[in-house]
Amino acid sequence: VPHLGVLVLLNNKIGDAGLGAIADRCATTSLWQLVLSENNIGDAGVVALANVVKNNPDGAFTRLKWLFLDSNSNIGDKGLKALSEALEVGLKSIDRLSLHHCKIGMRGIKALASAINKGALAKCELLYLQNNELDLEAKTIIKTAARPFNIKVHLGWPPPLPGVDYD
DSSP states (O other), X not given: OTTOOEEEOTTOOOHHHHHHHHHHHHTTSOOOEEEOOSSOOBHHHHHHHHHHHHHSTTTSSTTOOEEEOOSOTBOBXXXXXXXXXXXXXXOXXXXXXXXOSSBOOHHHHHHHHHHHHTTTTTTOOEEEOOXXXXXXXXXXXXXXXXXXXXXXXXXXXXXXXXXXXXX
């Protein structure tokens, strides 16, 4: 799989073990798009992905631009905290991160906002977080962190579109 560029596995029920296996096997490929929406992935799977990145920050998923983990309702604060830590050391090419329809709350948002403030997601254009367990304070925290980096944060409907400012 060294020349794999796009991997889309929608609704395949790969679970945490599947994400861990993908992370191990695909970390050093040419993968630029990884779409794992609706796959029964939870915090343990995201932690496995994050560990691969943290253990190899200069060589894991260096070309990955799109990471879609949305509609995995078992991804919560623990998973986002681990992913945020990984974003601080690797995954520097991400320009679209989709975590909508998960179970992310305030702790996860604070971890992600902290990572963004430290330069993570510097190339990110779109961050999809709608339909999570976010109150107004959490939404304000993530929007405030994203604004200086021109990251469009999607927290509801309509989705962010090029040329449209969501303040």
